[in-house]
Amino acid sequence: MRFGHLGSATWFLLALTLASCAGTRREAPSPTAAPPASEASGQAAPADDEARVLTPPGLRLDARARPTRQTVTLELDPRQEAFRGTTDVELSLPEATRELWLHAEELSVEDAVLVLGGGGRVRVSALPLGDLLALVSEQPVGPGTVTLRVEYTGRAPTQENSGIFREEEDGRWYAMTQFEPLYARRAFPCFDEPSFKIPWQLTLRVRAEDGAFSNSPVEAEERGTDGWKTVRFQPTPPLPSYLVAFAVGPFEVVDAGTAGRNHVPVRMVVPHGRAAEATWAARVTPPLLERMEAWFGTPYPYSKLDVLALAGAQGGAMEHPGLITFGAQAMLGPVEGDSVWRQRYFAETQAHELAHQWFGNLVTMAWWDDLWLNESFADWLAYKVVTQWKPEWRWDVRRVEARGHAMEEDRLVNARSIRQPIESPGDINSAFDGITYGKGAAVLAMFESWVGPDAFQQGVRHYLEAHARGTATTADFFRALSAATGRDVAPAFSTFLDQPGVPRVAMELQCPAGAPPRLALEQRRYLPLGSPGMKDGDGSRPWQVPVCVRYGAGGKEGRACTVLTGASGTLVLEEAKGCPDWLHPNADGRGYYHALLRGDGLERLSRRGGKGLSVPERRVLMDDAQALVASGDLDVAQALTLTTRLLRPEDPDLVEGAVGVVGSVRDEFVPDTLQPHRARFVRSLFGGLARRLGFVSRPGESEDLRMLRPLLVWMVADVGQDPALRTQARQLALRWLEDRSTLPLDAAHAVLGTAGASGDAALHQRLREALRTASQGRERELIYTALGAFREPTLARASLELLLAPDVDAREALPILFGQLYGPTTRAGAFDFLREHFQLLLQRLPRDTAAWLLNTGGAFCDAGDRQRVAGFFAPHAARIEGGERVLAQALERVDLCIAQREALRPGLERFLGRY
Numbered sequence: 001m002r003f004g005h006l007g008s009a010t011w012f013l014l015a016l017t018l019a020s021c022a023g024t025r026r027e028a029p030s031p032t033a034a035p036p037a038s039e040a041s042g043q044a045a046p047a048d049d050e051a052r053v054l055t056p057p058g059l060r061l062d063a064r065a066r067p068t069r070q071t072v073t074l075e076l077d078p079r080q081e082a083f084r085g086t087t088d089v090e091l092s093l094p095e096a097t098r099e100l101w102l103h104a105e106e107l108s109v110e111d112a113v114l115v116l117g118g119g120g121r122v123r124v125s126a127l128p129l130g131d132l133l134a135l136v137s138e139q140p141v142g143p144g145t146v147t148l149r150v151e152y153t154g155r156a157p158t159q160e161n162s163g164i165f166r167e168e169e170d171g172r173w174y175a176m177t178q179f180e181p182l183y184a185r186r187a188f189p190c191f192d193e194p195s196f197k198i199p200w201q202l203t204l205r206v207r208a209e210d211g212a213f214s215n216s217p218v219e220a221e222e223r224g225t226d227g228w229k230t231v232r233f234q235p236t237p238p239l240p241s242y243l244v245a246f247a248v249g250p251f252e253v254v255d256a257g258t259a260g261r262n263h264v265p266v267r268m269v270v271p272h273g274r275a276a277e278a279t280w281a282a283r284v285t286p287p288l289l290e291r292m293e294a295w296f297g298t299p300y301p302y303s304k305l306d307v308l309a310l311a312g313a314q315g316g317a318m319e320h321p322g323l324i325t326f327g328a329q330a331m332l333g334p335v336e337g338d339s340v341w342r343q344r345y346f347a348e349t350q351a352h353e354l355a356h357q358w359f360g361n362l363v364t365m366a367w368w369d370d371l372w373l374n375e376s377f378a379d380w381l382a383y384k385v386v387t388q389w390k391p392e393w394r395w396d397v398r399r400v401e402a403r404g405h406a407m408e409e410d411r412l413v414n415a416r417s418i419r420q421p422i423e424s425p426g427d428i429n430s431a432f433d434g435i436t437y438g439k440g441a442a443v444l445a446m447f448e449s450w451v452g453p454d455a456f457q458q459g460v461r462h463y464l465e466a467h468a469r470g471t472a473t474t475a476d477f478f479r480a481l482s483a484a485t486g487r488d489v490a491p492a493f494s495t496f497l498d499q500p501g502v503p504r505v506a507m508e509l510q511c512p513a514g515a516p517p518r519l520a521l522e523q524r525r526y527l528p529l530g531s532p533g534m535k536d537g538d539g540s541r542p543w544q545v546p547v548c549v550r551y552g553a554g555g556k557e558g559r560a561c562t563v564l565t566g567a568s569g570t571l572v573l574e575e576a577k578g579c580p581d582w583l584h585p586n587a588d589g590r591g592y593y594h595a596l597l598r599g600d601g602l603e604r605l606s607r608r609g610g611k612g613l614s615v616p617e618r619r620v621l622m623d624d625a626q627a628l629v630a631s632g633d634l635d636v637a638q639a640l641t642l643t644t645r646l647l648r649p650e651d652p653d654l655v656e657g658a659v660g661v662v663g664s665v666r667d668e669f670v671p672d673t674l675q676p677h678r679a680r681f682v683r684s685l686f687g688g689l690a691r692r693l694g695f696v697s698r699p700g701e702s703e704d705l706r707m708l709r710p711l712l713v714w715m716v717a718d719v720g721q722d723p724a725l726r727t728q729a730r731q732l733a734l735r736w737l738e739d740r741s742t743l744p745l746d747a748a749h750a751v752l753g754t755a756g757a758s759g760d761a762a763l764h765q766r767l768r769e770a771l772r773t774a775s776q777g778r779e780r781e782l783i784y785t786a787l788g789a790f791r792e793p794t795l796a797r798a799s800l801e802l803l804l805a806p807d808v809d810a811r812e813a814l815p816i817l818f819g820q821l822y823g824p825t826t827r828a829g830a831f832d833f834l835r836e837h838f839q840l841l842l843q844r845l846p847r848d849t850a851a852w853l854l855n856t857g858g859a860f861c862d863a864g865d866r867q868r869v870a871g872f873f874a875p876h877a878a879r880i881e882g883g884e885r886v887l888a889q890a891l892e893r894v895d896l897c898i899a900q901r902e903a904l905r906p907g908l909e910r911f912l913g914r915y
Helices: 012-021 275-296 340-355 372-389 395-410 425-430 434-451 453-467 474-485 490-497 532-536 601-608 615-630 636-646 652-663 672-693 703-718 723-738 745-757 761-773 777-789 793-804 810-821 827-836 838-844 850-859 863-877 883-912
Strands: 066-075 082-093 097-103 108-115 121-129 132-141 144-155 163-169 172-178 200-207 211-214 218-223 228-233 246-249 252-259 264-270 305-310 323-327 503-510 518-525 545-553 556-564 568-572 582-584 594-597
Touching (some): 082 097, 108 132, 172 305, 200 211, 200 246, 246 323, 264 275, 275 305, 275 340, 275 372, 323 340, 340 372, 340 703, 340 745, 372 434, 372 474, 395 434, 425 883, 434 453, 434 490, 434 545, 474 490, 503 545, 518 545, 518 556, 556 568, 582 601, 594 601, 594 615, 601 636, 615 636, 615 652, 636 652, 636 883, 652 672, 672 703, 703 723, 703 745, 723 745, 723 761, 745 761, 745 777, 761 777, 761 793, 777 810, 793 827, 793 838, 810 827, 810 850, 827 863, 850 863, 850 883, 863 883
Parallel strands (some): 264 305, 305 323, 503 594
Antiparallel strands (some): 066 082, 082 144, 097 132, 108 144, 211 246, 218 228, 252 264, 503 518, 518 568, 545 556, 545 582
């Protein structure tokens, strides 16, 4: 699974899709209580000795009764909420039993029976208990093989993003699925855990005019005389329930040819009328699949590859074998004026989903605590493969960016571990975060560099070969990698998997007479100012940190590596010819640690302006400088000076990195008296390039500049308060409102966001009028983003009210709320709106949005606001799965902001006072 991306492709898509990670707690009725007649499948409750107390399983089902295969038949009309289903679950019973437990949620069982091997049938009573289904038979059955048949009904709601859900697009209805992690149980009774990996066969009875798609090819299709048809799909290879998928509706199919060693057919499946928008997806998917096959050394393990664009306001992507799904906004692009950001991030996300065909699909984690074996590996390999495929995209820089985002999340004392113990369903939902994805990928890149890429690849191949079509654990991966590399990787690797936090590695260069130069190393957990760990001690164990440095000495460059296993250590630069002139503390930006160069090491790099360093190495220095300012180890003036010296205006990736560092100085850190000085600093550093670029690209301009433009020009117009760019943004926004073809997608994001930030009532009214007639999702996305940027209080409130309007899809309007919560001048009003309408918003948003809304409290930077956030959200957090951790992280972010605001102001006064 992949969530959205930050950047000019609108950060709020990440917020929207992450909402699918947060589950609400559902109280199960007492297992001793008889279910209501309407929920007891029309059967009498067990009598006499059957009326005993049932003992529900804990977090996991009893593995003694194991499914061996399952068939599902569904009658599904996307125009209707209700659906009917029948499922046959073949079970292996090791002993005689009268009590079975499966997962089932929001399903009404109409009949249940056990079919014995000889054809006999045993009556079964079905008792729903929360998201579990207890099945009690009239007499003991087993040991041996039996088949459980259940007939049931369920519901496919709208404005949801899990289970079976429905969307209307241009007056046409579609039904689609998203079962990861815990939602297959909303479609059919099943063993909804990854360790139960079995073949599935799906049959869909649908209207004759609708298309039907699933994991495997169609085996047979029969049309009836009643306007319906029955589509039976081929049995799948063994799959866990969360990877089963299907979609029904008036989709169109775009043939993308064949790909890979087995000439697998590749198709793009899109909502009606949108075939032309799938051109980019059809172009890049086959070569990416072939690149994956080459790296793994084995063919794509499934018989077809459909890539389906979900209709409506859906986001993210999901790796179902044979039927990868994407939110349409990510997968489909306009025929003219498409976004370079969208195209490149679709390619990278598609690489992530294709990597899953081996990591997660061919070999599945045995339990959710090893989710990193899916998501970390898919992220890591996606960056690697895209970098090899399109080196001109410099996707290794994106890898460093993702590492930096993960470190920001990992700095919290309340951060998760990559391999976090699973103690509740909320822990499963919480595992889909930047730690599992970004940190996991960065740690894999570090250890790949440590053991060597060839040996690492061999270890992965051994791991997949040994566990193909089955499940595996971290211990299984460690065994395969250790065998391939000839060293026990588990101790070092585990220090990064099993505890949270980022190591801070301090380095001091020593050049003793008559001996090789060396680095004195020290490690401790990185903690920013204001962290609870700064006062109480965090209790972290030392990491076993692979440390690699690059240096220049005597006109020659060198490289040296070690593994820092204790609180301190030494790295001898054996090959150095004299004391180094410069030293980079993280060669190639592969290490997952913040480096603190003691003495004049950082000043030497700064004076050289980064000469001889790669772009990823420069970006790592910028990330470390930003982090060390937050921890009090570096003065903010030093960090901003270093950034300006590492910057090369002709390199878009370095400009983007510098914008990130400057942008990390929040408005709250800068006193009102210094705001004009900061604006002049931003204009002096970036203004010339921003004004040359403007908002609209020119013929022959590089794609890299097109990607940089939205971020850079917005920065100068908004933070730099550039009047010319603000005027240009308003003019272009008004032209776009008259004619959508006047701006490409990348430029439109920057233009409308900038225009909205300084917009007046007339522009606000024009945007609202445009919203009423906007038929395309991407147009509405742009308009909602602009409406969320307005800062005048009355207009900001009017924008928020749209979230409650009956003719507005609240999911699409979420950028208004998020945009205002993260704007200093609109934050308080947006939070008041959220408090006033919290329950109503939960009703209008997908059911699993609640925990993400708790996270918004972390945007504040004031003790009084912290108290308001804690007071309002604490009761809700107690009732939401994973809510306590989310709220604790949000409040910790507020504490960090308060501490840094006070600590940074003296340095900012010295630095900005020059401008």
